[in-house]
Amino acid sequence: MKGLSKDSATSHEVEAESAGQRVDNYLTKRLKGVPKSHIYRILRSGEVRINSRRVAPDYRVREGDRLRLPPLRTARPAATSGHAPVSRLKADVLYEDDLLLVINKPAGVAVHGGSGISRGVVEQLRQERPEARFLELVHRLDRDTSGVLLLAKRRSALLALHRQLREGAVHKLYRVLVKGRWRDDQRSVRLPLHKYVLPSGERRVAVKSEGMPAHTVFRLQRRWDQYSLLTADLKTGRTHQIRVHLAHVGFPVAGDDKYGDFALNKQLARLGLKRMFLHACEAVITHPQSSATLALEAPLPPELQAFLATLDAGEARVG
Secondary structure (H helix, E strand, O other): OOOEEEOOOEEEEOOHHHOOOEHHHHHHHHOOOOOHHHHHHHHHOOOOEEOOEEOOOOOEOOOOOEEEEOOOEEEOOOOOOOOOOOOHHHHOEEEEOOOEEEEEEOOOOOOOOEOOEOOOHHHHHHHHOOOOOOOEEOOOOOOOOEEEEEEEOOHHHHHHHHHHHHOOOOEEEEEEEEEOOOOOOEEEEEOOEEEEEOOOOOEEEEEOOOOEOOEEEEEEEEEOOOEEEEEEEEOOOOOOHHHHHHHHOOOOEOOOOOOOOHHHHHHHHHOOOOOOOEEEEEEEEEOOOOOOEEEEEOOOOHHHHHHHHHHHOOOOOOO
16 A cells, blocks of 8 residues: 555435445455455455445445545545546547437547556546546447447446447447458348457457357448448447458458558558557437437547548558
């Protein structure tokens, strides 16, 4: 606990927006700067009391629960990482009301901190909105994928949207540029995906019979001599689904540094494509309160539009 400053004992009531959360997750979000190891230690030792009783880490808090915390130590704020999405997020709000916040996530930004990244999208937004009592990711996007990202401002909205995701009621579309000439106007790809971890600790996904069912529908938008622009319609939401499905059928995503054509990616970078060409362009949801249909759209980023213009001009003679 070196370099930490003391705080005093506190007590408060659990608000309605937090009802139903595990107490360990509730404390992690509330006690910013307190190491998770310390949170679990005070839970195990009984120093955290709810309604004057000890609770296990998997206890789910209820509205009105009286929670008492022992004197705590909080870490001094870490230096800002170069990966933090500083002020760009303020300009990238696509939709907002009392229940929802929808942003156009930039490429190169993780949705949450971890793995050497001090602050991701959700941490940055919480910092920018100290008045927000609840702000959680509805779903995730890969760090190098841009586009529509949904966050909930109330727990009721989060649960409603998670239910829509489980039931396949959320319609998510992506724009993706691939190597090769795609022939079909529409192709349905159903290939099971299996997650595994490399010795380095990096997460990977592969097509394997014992994997989880995964379904993507691809539609051709435009085609050049060596590339094709597709729309990917996600029917399931597996990790790296679009990228692995496309690589497996022989059409790797342009700029993909995990499953793509690495030699080609170097040439593409010299021509101006310095990121993966994968963009979440649209999400259609049912509003959790009004039941209205919301079509949330994010325009193609300028750098991706510019590369398509390069293809149109016939300047990308690579492959």
